[in-house]
Amino acid sequence: MSEYILQTKGLSKIFGGLVALDKIDMEIEKGRISAIIGPNGAGKTTLFNLIAGVYSATSGEILFQGMRVNSMPAHRRASIGVARTFQHALLFGNMTVLENVMTGQHPRSQYGFLEAAFRLPKSYREERKISLEAIKYLNLVGLGMDKDKEALSLPLGRQKLLAIARALATEPKLLLLDEPGAGLTTLEKRALSDLIRRIIDMGITVLLVEHDMPLVMGLAEKIIVLDSGQKIAEGDANQIQKDERVIAVYLGEEVEG
Amino acid sequence: MSVDQFLQYLISGITQGSIYALVALGFTIIYAVTRVINFAQGEFVMLGGMLSFLLISSFGIPLIPSLILAVLFTAIIGAIIYLLAIRTAKKASVVSLIIITIGVSIFIRGFTREFLGVDSVRPPFFTGDESLTIFGALIRPQALWIIGTTIVVTIILHLFLSRTMMGNALKASAISTRAAAMVGIDSRVMALTAFVIAAVIGSIGGAVMAPLVLTSYNVGVMLGLKGFVSASIGGFKSPIISVIGGITIGVIESLAVGINWGPFTSSYKDAIAIVALLIILLIRSGRLALEERAD
Amino acid sequence: MFGFVKNKWIYFLVGALLAVMVLIPFDWFMGKYNTLLIFIGLNTMVTVGLCLLMGYTGQVSLGQAAYYGIGAYISAILSKTYGVNPWLAMLIAAIVTGAFAYGIGYLIFRLKGNYLAMATLGLGLIIWILFRQLSEITGGPDGMGGIPYLSIGGFGFYTTFKRYYLVWFFCLALLLISQNIVRSRTGRALRAIHGSEDAAESIGINVAQFKVKIFALSAVFASIAGSLFVHHLRFVSPQPFGFLASVKLVVMAVIGGLASIWGAIFGAATTNILSDELLLGFGELDTIVYGLILMLVMIFMPQGLFVKLKEIIVQWRSKTTQKV
């Protein structure tokens, strides 16, 4: 088994002639926090979607724990340990906070239509386990008090925490966080950093896409910079901050923006 | 199948398809602007036919004024439907909106039956009923009127949508209500316009086809269904594709009768048209999925 | 099923309710309504399947009456033409309908929203056309009669009185099953799909498969209702399974509140009582009034009559408890 939890080799994605990602090679080490940054349209979210299985790659390969997962559908990847959040929390609006997290336990439980329909003992057993686990994750992100509220009645910051709890409930090995800091207050961001560190302590690898530079620099041990679908730099915070191409890209963006 | 026969099937199919197309146009324009599938579209067609019969045969009003009055009246009904039923239902889901329009159609149907009876009626032909010969195939003058009306309505609608301010506003509203609102287009006015246009097209269609295909209080059900299927083939996207969809369905049905072998017989012609729709939907679903992802 | 309820007297309430339901078919109570109540029960079964599909999973079906019809016809043909035991026929019908829906679902559930609505509508129409055209086996548009009654051992369900219990036994069983499913892992997965398919997929839910499975389940519900339908009327014809019937089923589901299992009874009852009882008083004007009611309910209570009533009661209760 490889020491990398995730590797991509020559990963490309072309949308109708438009190259969104161009031969990306990257390695994500187990048990650490990595981040992908880059200006708008750099292909960060596309890369995320390829890893999570929303899109299938045009060419190249994705290895998860050394296993090729290119053609594996998204839900299968979730069950082998790839979890993710979305830019917009994408909570289940027709459920309570607790139910959202319980739903996250889906790949870690088994009972199906028949057991559910007739309330067989297996369903009781699993259901008890599911709700205990869910409460554990809610407490971890600090939403224990809100468990019976409607998910969408929470303020945005807490919705994002709930989305993380839901992803954690799938008991992942690799957690992909898509702009977890967007729309949060400074205080909330600090709490988020703490949470991410605690997640690492649980032995889960975290890979995030983030716009917020201070957040990324403070957290990530490895940073990968994308621009126009290409990887232009890779390294720790210090190395990245000094990299000329990165500076050029970001300066350009600031001038434009 | 001889060449003459083939032409005859084709012409019958095109006539039939034009009828479906006129119904499909109404579905399309309302759907494009409001995302509502208006199941009362068939009733516009019915009203056009029944009212023109009433005015011509019972009140003895000449053809042209009768048609104008019938269309005007149906347009008002279209506006009322939007203002009273669709616009009031603000938070309604797609399914609720479908049911509302079904409620509207049941209401209109019941009303017409109450006042105009259950009998099928036939308004007089516009220009007689002596068949004309085209390349060895026979066609009735009223069928030419129907085909002609379909062409003219489609062209006018196309020009209206592409060449006028109002048309552009409608198209903008169809693409994104929010974006349209930002440039000062009131989506509610656009929706109202769409309903009125749909009612006008439906009733013109109804009035033109009635001499050929007869009309009664309940013709809207079947025509509505066929028009809906035709519009589905075009994905409710553009008027021209809907017209092509309608004519495709008409021709498929007609040729199925002509083949008269295996499942391709008159007994299954409706089913064949629907199977064609399903196949097109499934093929397009693959392509739609690709488009979505490219966004 | 009532494990979640804390109020003790809910048991009393349910007991009373069940007692009422048991007593209904007696002549001195509401025996005259047995036929109406049987149809309400049958419609409830189809509607609750539709609620699972539409309300919980968010997938539209405008052709549900066709699966009701498939169950009805398979039961009728097997038990009458081939002399198969009606119970066995009913089981075969349910399995065949479920398998058929599973296969079909595999194809059409790639479609979404309005496109799915069109596809289900189209399929429903095709199946309906087959009922009419395959007259050698279905009896054509005039239908087929002489279908045997259901019986257990020597006990036959020969009267509406007995069939009331039969139908409502199945109806309550299906409602309970639905209730259990909704409140389970499976139910959460279904609701997750309704909430966001991308998010559902991201936490390991096989969205495509769940859609197809729940569609098959709803078809099985419809099939069971269809089998009971033919063994009740002892007659089957294509009429009750066409497009308008499908629409009526959707209306029942919506009036009951799509995401509400028990609302299905309410939706079916309201619609049936409306068209078979109340509107009869309007004579010729009945369709006008029906259309009007349909519009008004949907315009002012798009979430359904049942859900609206529930809200009102909840509000009223919270007001009264505040006073105390």
Add this chain to the structure above:
Amino acid sequence: MRKWVSLLVVLIMLSTTVSLAACSNTSETEESTYKVGAILSVTGAYSNLGVPEKQTLEMLTEEINAEGGINGRQLEMIIYDNESNAEKAATLATRLIERDEVLAILGPTTTGDSMAIIDTVTSGEIPLISMAAGISIITPIEERYWVFKTPQTEKEAVSEIYLYMQENGIKDIAIITDTSGFGAGGRAYLLSEKDSYGINILDDQTFSSGDTSMQSQLTHIKGTDAEAVIVWATDKESSIVASDMKALEMTIPLFASHGIANMAFINNAGEAANGVIFPAGKLLIADQVPATDQQQKILVDYKNDFESKYGTGTISTFGGHAYDALGMLTIALEKMDGDMTLVDARAKLRDEIEKINNFVGTGGVFTMSPQDHLGMLPGSLAMFEIVDGEWTLAP
């Protein structure tokens, strides 16, 4: 919380039903009337059949009551519309039997709807006089103890057409039928009877009710060597077939079913109606029936009464079926005497209907027996030809 509110609502709903039941129970039975129920397709696909039936029943009830009723009692007619829907017909039949407590049921309009309620009326032990054509409504007779009907069956209409063709030397024909109940019933007999009359069917086309053009089917027929076409459908679609044939310049004769026996067909088909040949009861040409015919008087009376009430040209043989049904019921009711329980009264009424002998109706002369619940004597149908927009006896 949520759950028990749901339950509460169910409870409220149920209690509403109960109170509703209590309300409608108050509809008291007046001792002095004879209550009769009818289930008709007043709306839906067969409304053009159901409406004249309803009008006839209403007109006759009025007439009977104006003349003092039956045995001094008023006739109370309860008419329900089943919207051409079988399921609804069954519900309404139960309602008539158990709640309205009628003595007998007339209708339904169509074979399918009639079949759907046979079980209900049999177990409810109440006489039914159907107004639909299908022979299966009254056979097998052992299972149809309570069921009668008035219209001639499709088989008779088909035989009449084939007989006419035989006489006129027509052998090779094409048929075009509606896929709904009426057309499919006719098609079945057209196919099963053809051999006994030496008829060859060269082309067998169908269309759906609601179709707006049959040109494609007719083009196909035109490509065969058929010497005549038979259309089996109600008036609307038949008239489209007639005018499409004219449009395609098809000159072979068109035969039609008794379904076109109303003025609407002539109005809608226009010129194309001329030359169409079809079997029907003599009602259509009441004025031309010779005075020696025992039906003559009632045909003329019914036609005049109906048309003076509902307008000239509104007469149709479907209304005639209702006339015959109520006519026979009236005769049976006249035999009722004294006070009987409802169950006995229904049983007695059934026996009396079965004893009806030589009842002269619009459709023919009826003599019922335990073996025959239609009882129409042969020769009740005539062949008509439309000439200059008028019905005439076919040569």
